[in-house]
Amino acid sequence: MTRTLHHSRAKRLVLAAGAVAALCLTGPLLSACSGATESGAADRTSEVPGWDETATPATVSRQMNIDLPSKAADIRAARQNGFQDDGLLLAFTLPTSGVNAFVEQLRPERELRQRDEPRKSVAKPMTPFSHLDLPEPESLPDVREGQVCAPCGGDLNSLAIAVHRLGDSESRVYLRAVD
Template sequence: MSSCSAADRDRVTRDPYPYWEQGAGASEAADFMKVNVPAGATEVKGAVQANPQEGVYFLSFVTGAEKAVQIAEDLRSEKPIHTKAVDLPPDQELFGHLGLPEPQTLKGARWAGVCPPCVKDHRRGSVQWIDVYVYDMAGGKARVYLHAF
């Protein structure tokens, strides 16, 4: 005999996850990640995807290439930002929700991943993981992609 109620069974069978939180955008994502979008950044976009265990936060913007690298370095990854030798295409659309290509599909995009608790980054105590991609563009600009949970 099951101990869950009919309402619990209904909730399980009608599970809406994942879904995109309405009204949550770049400011919510930047606040969660404790990332300052640089003054003058353009094409600032963000979203929050709700999941049963935790939210997943997405933030992207275009800034100067040097500033983009500084943002990546401020995350305090144990390894420096680097071009990944091989990356698989994504199994789901994430940044596509923002109208952007998935960063791991961009040739030459540099990546770093960081576990803020592991590197004792107390500024980001509620963040378990952050992926950052920096994709160089024309004119000394770069697009920064941040994905955190």
């Protein structure tokens, strides 16, 4: 009986030693694989979605099928490369007297809605205007907004507009599209 007990302890000791040895041998491999996976995920995350540094107001307005008004000033644009779709941002100021004509040429699906107060809860947009150093139109008071098209013709999936009155004589037009 003592021999069976001794044999059982020896067997457990050998199994435990084998498990420790296996961990010692495979542990570094597992952590190397784990590190590679985390690193690879971080690399993919930093690439997509990512901002296209070559985007210009001319290229973005062309992708949106929009002719910039001749009186547009402080024109800012960005393109964000996405997993499946790309986000497009275009913002500019216009004399307030020219805003209605610009909006009409876009032929929105419905008349733009007037919003007097900022939205109480604003979800972080996928393509934020903060990238252009501008506040999000949802966070501003006195904004007319609406969908221009969804779906749109050509490669454009959707196009939305927001117009914020900056003062008596000037307004900022915000355009956000999905391509």
